[in-house]
Amino acid sequence: MNYSIYIYPLLSVVLGYLIAFFLQPKNKKNLKLLLAFSGAFLLSLTVMHLLPEVYAAEALLHEGHNHATHDHSHNHGTNTIGLFIMIGIVFQIILEYFSKGAEHGHVHGHDKMDTIPWLLFFSLCLHGLLEGMPISQHNELAYGIAIHHFPIAIILTLFFMNAELNKKAILFFMLIFAFMTPLGTYVSSNLGFLTQYYTQISGVVIGILFHISSTIIFESSEGHKFNLAKLIAIILGIALAVFV
16 A cells, blocks of 8 residues: 555645744745645646546546447547536635635635634535545645645644634644545545546546646736746646656
């Protein structure tokens, strides 16, 4: 068993939390550059690895079905993947209505919090769980999710600290969030009824990743301006994903 696919996404959140908690970085520009890099890396991984492999798996499935039924007519079944990708995009937009865009580091405000923001908590946990599901079949995605979650964990922890949320509540929130992606990976590879719908679930996750990574790239600079540093970060993220 490849334990690294569970460890990397988990450690990235824990490390992000520890850096935010003990170092409390103030430079927002560096965080935005890290976000841009992570968004580009995740988008590149999704386009170059996850997307073509899911379409290929769906095509093989339909080809096998056609041979079994002796039906060699043109089949439009692979279009269903496109439908599930669009469902994923819409689903992520709905999640962000409740999470206020925390999945891509878009959290603002300094109002004091007395309790855990439960809508944000459940939205982020569901997001992390779904992101982990394709990792069991696409191990390289573990690196993308880990790099994606690292700056998010820093930004979220700083946000909660600025809002004066109880330290134990922050630790609880971040630890549960850290375990959701490995949990998604585990259940997708061990629960039989989920493996039957792997391509459909992957389609939904691709839609989620498309929306998040593109939003990160366009939001991580004020006024949506592509300055040189951000452009270099994006190119590096794309280039790194080529070699994964």
